[in-house]
Amino acid sequence: MRSEPLLAIEPPAPVRNIGELYAIALTLTERAAQRYGKLAAASDEAFAPVRRVFEALSQREEERAEAIEKACIAAIGRAPAQADLRWMPMELVLAEELSDIENSLLSAAYGAWALAVRHRERAFIFWTYIAARADIGIVRTAAESMAREALRDGNLLRRERRLAWRAERRDALAGDAPGATELSSAALLESLLLKDIFRWSQDAPAPQRRHLLSLIGDGSQMSEANDALPRAEAFDEIKRRALRRAEQLSSIYLDEADKAVDPSRLELAQQLAAHSIARLADLRTIASTPE
Numbered sequence: 248m249r250s251e252p253l254l255a256i257e258p259p260a261p262v263r264n265i266g267e268l269y270a271i272a273l274t275l276t277e278r279a280a281q282r283y284g285k286l287a288a289a290s291d292e293a294f295a296p297v298r299r300v301f302e303a304l305s306q307r308e309e310e311r312a313e314a315i316e317k318a319c320i321a322a323i324g325r326a327p328a329q330a331d332l333r334w335m336p337m338e339l340v341l342a343e344e345l346s347d348i349e350n351s352l353l354s355a356a357y358g359a360w361a362l363a364v365r366h367r368e369r370a371f372i373f374w375t376y377i378a379a380r381a382d383i384g385i386v387r388t389a390a391e392s393m394a395r396e397a398l399r400d401g402n403l404l405r406r407e408r409r410l411a412w413r414a415e416r417r418d419a420l421a422g423d424a425p426g427a428t429e430l431s432s433a434a435l436l437e438s439l440l441l442k443d444i445f446r447w448s449q450d451a452p453a454p455q456r457r458h459l460l461s462l463i464g465d466g467s468q469m470s471e472a473n474d475a476l477p478r479a480e481a482f483d484e485i486k487r488r489a490l491r492r493a494e495q496l497s498s499i500y501l502d503e504a505d506k507a508v509d510p511s512r513l514e515l516a517q518q519l520a521a522h523s524i525a526r527l528a529d530l531r532t533i534a535s536t537p538e
Contacts, residue, residue, distance in 0.1 A: 258373065259334050261380040268377070268386050269319035270331035272393060273312060275373075279340040279366065280308035286349055297348065300359035300407075307400075322385075339369045357415050360408035364401055371397035433499050433519070436492055443489035444530075450482050455533050462526055486534050493530050497523040 262268045283305035289298050316326045344362055374394035381387035441463050448459035500520035507513035 256337055258337070258376050258380065261382055262377055262386050262390070263333070264331075264383065265322050265385050265389060266319065266327065266331040267333060268389055269315055269322070270327040270329065271336045271377075273315045273319075273327045274329075274332065274336050275339055275370070276308050276312045276315060278338075280305050280312060282340050282342060282345055283308060286345060289349065294349075296356045297359045300356050300363070300411075304359075304363050318389075322389075337373075339373060340366050355411070355415055357408060357411040360404055360411050364404045364408055367397045367401040367404060370394075371401065433496055436496050436499070440489060440492040440496065443485055443492060446485050447482075447489055450485075451533075455536060458529065458533055462529060490527070490530055490534060493523065493527040497527050 262271065283301045286294075286301040287298055287305045289301075319325070319327045344365075348359055348362060371394050374390050374397060378387050378390035378394060381390055444459050444463050448456045451459060497520060500516050500523050504513060504516035504520055507516050
């Protein structure tokens, strides 16, 4: 399911001197610090566990930027400058990835650490490209050092990711979440989501109603169950709950695909994840459509 390359495009040209190398490194680091810092400043109380992760990540990048400036001054007698750049470095910390975390109803520390690991893996690949294409020894050596730093960082972040996963797993086993990493728990969530989507469709405008019902069939199988559903709930609460359950199901299937060893179980989890992600995208589109 997650077979896309970490680095979408290769660096467009070799780095010609050490000043250019440090300018690239500083640009990437300042960009990461800014984007992590934006999430670190999020004020939503429900985002607090994730915000603390981004506070730590932002601080790490700020410290890295200071170290890059000092290394550049030691090497060429001045700090890196934008004028040293011949091409703008590609994005290693993607805004859309961070937006997914920020907008998710299920954001947790594990997901934030996992994304940070991915960013450092991307940095490692980037710097290995730079080192491999360098014509000058000092540039190659410095790029190799930055690749090793990214690798070390990735290992440290993986440790934080494991600790977060264990903590969240303990909460799940204690009853805070209904077996969120097991396919067997998904059947109940699917049933609950089906009811939520049907209830959503009943109060939605006609175009949205048709779209919603297309996600669950024509809704005829819900006619009897609908009589037993509570009527006092607010329309917005039904929508939020449906989105939350759809997102949780996508996470369950993706996690199961990541863990699967048996090929048939992997194929099933991937199929379920693909369907669930498409459904979640449809629900988000419907939810954002003006009524």
